[in-house]
Each structure stands twice: as structure tokens, then as C-alpha cells.
Amino acid sequence: MIKYKIDLIQALKKIGYSTYKIRKEKIFNESQLQQMREHKLLAQDALNKVCTLLNVQPGDILEFIPDDEPNESQAE
Numbered sequence: 001m002i003k004y005k006i007d008l009i010q011a012l013k014k015i016g017y018s019t020y021k022i023r024k025e026k027i028f029n030e031s032q033l034q035q036m037r038e039h040k041l042l043a044q045d046a047l048n049k050v051c052t053l054l055n056v057q058p059g060d061i062l063e064f065i066p067d068d069e070p071n072e073s074q075a076e
Contacts, residue, residue, distance in 0.1 A: 005063050008036045011054055027053075 009019065022028050028036075032046045042050065051058060 001065050001067060002041060002062055003065060004039055004061055006061055007039075008050055008061070009033075011061075012050075015054065017053060 012018075012022065017027065019033060022033065023030070027049065028046060032042060035042055035046075041047075047058065050061065054061070
């Protein structure tokens, strides 16, 4: 499973991008903001914007956590 290492909304707030400013300047749409609130993965274009705004690499904000149960290819 891939998940975020940080809270994206909080990280954006720290650099001056409140949700009000994000909406007003149309940086992200409402569905993208909701995905960030729910810690769901963003589409590549939105992830590109986040990395650009925060000046980070995807690996700085994402991490891979192996699932507890092996999938079929691992069981063979």
C-alpha cells in the first residue's frame, strides 16, 4: 500500500496555501482537496502540483508499506 508520510493540507498551509487560497486561485479542485483530507492518493497531475508547491520529490511525501497478506504471485 502506498500512503502519505505527511499531511498534505497542513504542509501546504505551512507555506501559505490555505484551503481558501487554493480554491480562490484554483490550484486544486474540490475533489482533489477532499482526497487530500481523506489521505487518498492523488492523480499524477495533482501530485505533480503538490511536489512543485512543496519543492519535494514524490519519495519525500509518499511511502510504500507492504500488505500483511501475500498476493497470489507471492504464494506460488
